[in-house]
Amino acid sequence: MFRRLATLIVKELQNLFRHPQSARMLIVPVIIQLIIFPLVATMEVKNCTLGIYNEDAGTTANELVQRLAASPYMHRVETYYNDDDVRNALDRQDVMLVVKIPPDFSARLARGETARLQGLIDGRRSNSAQIAFGYVNTIIQNMNAELVPNLPIATAIVTRSLYNPSLEYRWFILPGLVALISSMSCLMITTLSLAREKEEGTYEQLLVTPLSIFQIMIGKTVPAIIVALAQGTIITIGAVWLYGVPFDGSLAVMYGAMLLFALAMSGIGIFISSLCNTQQQAFIGTFCFLVPAIVISGLLSPVANMPAFLQHCTQWNPLTHIIHIVQGIFLKGYGLEQIGMQLRQLALIACITLSISYLVMKKQSGT
Known part of the structure; x- marks a missing residue:
C-alpha cells in the first residue's frame, strides 16, 4: 500500500513539474507575496x-x-x-x-x-x-x-x-466585495475556458473554424461579463437590503464602470490562459495575478501606506480603480465627473490587455 502511495505521489509531482510554466507559476507567486505582504499588509497607518x-x-x-x-x-x-x-x-x-x-x-x-x-x-x-x-x-x-x-x-x-456616521465597517467592505467577487469570477471563467480547450484538444479545432480570433475572444469574454455583472447585482442588493448600506449614486454609472472593469479583467484572463496549456496552470496563473492585485488594491490597507513604486503599480491594477469607483458611488453618490479619471484608466487597461491577448492568440493560430 505504501509503495503504491509513494508511486502516486511521485507521479503527481512529475506531472506538476513536467512543464516549465507550472514550475515558474509555483515559484513566482511565492516571491511576489514575500516582497509585497511585509510592505503592504499592515494595519499600521503611515504616511x-x-x-x-x-x-x-x-x-x-x-x-x-x-x-x-x-x-x-x-x-x-x-x-x-x-x-x-x-x-x-x-x-x-x-x-x-x-x-x-x-x-x-x-x-x-x-x-x-x-x-x-x-x-x-x-x-x-x-x-x-x-x-x-x-x-x-x-x-x-x-x-x-x-x-x-x-x-x-x-x-x-x-x-x-x-459618509459613514456610525463607522460601520460593513459600509466599507461590502462595496469592495462587489468589485472583488466580480473580478474573481470574471478572471477564472476566461482563464479556465481557453485552458480547458487546450487540455481537451479542441483549441486547434476552434482556431480552424470560420470564427475569427476576434470573434473567439468575444465568445469567451461575454459569458464572463454576464456572470460578473450578475454577481455584482446580487452583492449590491444584499448590501442595500440586508445590511442597510446606503446607495447614493447611479446604477447606470456603476454598471458602466463594472462593464469596463470586466473587459479589463477578461483581457488579463485571456492573456493568462493563452500562455497556459492546462487548467491547472491557468488556475495557478490566476492565483499569481489575483492575490497581489487584491493586496495592493487599497481594499485591505491604504495605498498611501505603500512604497512609492507600489503606488505607481496600483495605477495599472483594475481593482484599485473599481474599488474607488464603487465605494464612491455607494457612499458619496459619485457621478461621471468624479470618477472620470478612473474610468479612463480602466478603459486604457482593457484596450491594452485585450490587444495583447489578441496578438498572442493570433500568433498561436499562425495567421
Missing part, C-alpha cells in the same frame, strides 16, 4: 495626510499645530482656511482627517476652561482614519499633560465622521 483648519492665532493653538506637524506618522500636513476647502479636501480624499481649531481655543485654555477641537474623519476609510485619529489624540493628550500644572481642565476633542 498619513492631516488637514488643519486653525481659526485661532493664539500661542497654544500654534503650538498644537506644530506638534501635529512634527509627528512621524504625519507624512504631510495641509492647511485650510474655510469650511468649503475642508469639505472639498475630504471629498477628494486628499486628507484622511481634519483637525479644526476654533477661534477661542487659546483664550479658553488661558482662562482655565475646557477648549474643544473638532475632528472630521473620512468615514469611507473608517479603520485607517480611526487609527490616524488615535495618533492625533495621543499628541493632544501629551500636550494636556504638560498643561495640567497650570491648566487643570483638559482639552476635549469632538469628532464627526463623514
Whole structure:
C-alpha cells in the first residue's frame, strides 16, 4: 500500500513539474507575496495626510499645530482656511482627517476652561482614519499633560465622521466585495475556458473554424461579463437590503464602470490562459495575478501606506480603480465627473490587455 502511495505521489509531482510554466507559476507567486505582504499588509497607518483648519492665532493653538506637524506618522500636513476647502479636501480624499481649531481655543485654555477641537474623519476609510485619529489624540493628550500644572481642565476633542456616521465597517467592505467577487469570477471563467480547450484538444479545432480570433475572444469574454455583472447585482442588493448600506449614486454609472472593469479583467484572463496549456496552470496563473492585485488594491490597507513604486503599480491594477469607483458611488453618490479619471484608466487597461491577448492568440493560430 505504501509503495503504491509513494508511486502516486511521485507521479503527481512529475506531472506538476513536467512543464516549465507550472514550475515558474509555483515559484513566482511565492516571491511576489514575500516582497509585497511585509510592505503592504499592515494595519499600521503611515504616511498619513492631516488637514488643519486653525481659526485661532493664539500661542497654544500654534503650538498644537506644530506638534501635529512634527509627528512621524504625519507624512504631510495641509492647511485650510474655510469650511468649503475642508469639505472639498475630504471629498477628494486628499486628507484622511481634519483637525479644526476654533477661534477661542487659546483664550479658553488661558482662562482655565475646557477648549474643544473638532475632528472630521473620512468615514469611507473608517479603520485607517480611526487609527490616524488615535495618533492625533495621543499628541493632544501629551500636550494636556504638560498643561495640567497650570491648566487643570483638559482639552476635549469632538469628532464627526463623514459618509459613514456610525463607522460601520460593513459600509466599507461590502462595496469592495462587489468589485472583488466580480473580478474573481470574471478572471477564472476566461482563464479556465481557453485552458480547458487546450487540455481537451479542441483549441486547434476552434482556431480552424470560420470564427475569427476576434470573434473567439468575444465568445469567451461575454459569458464572463454576464456572470460578473450578475454577481455584482446580487452583492449590491444584499448590501442595500440586508445590511442597510446606503446607495447614493447611479446604477447606470456603476454598471458602466463594472462593464469596463470586466473587459479589463477578461483581457488579463485571456492573456493568462493563452500562455497556459492546462487548467491547472491557468488556475495557478490566476492565483499569481489575483492575490497581489487584491493586496495592493487599497481594499485591505491604504495605498498611501505603500512604497512609492507600489503606488505607481496600483495605477495599472483594475481593482484599485473599481474599488474607488464603487465605494464612491455607494457612499458619496459619485457621478461621471468624479470618477472620470478612473474610468479612463480602466478603459486604457482593457484596450491594452485585450490587444495583447489578441496578438498572442493570433500568433498561436499562425495567421
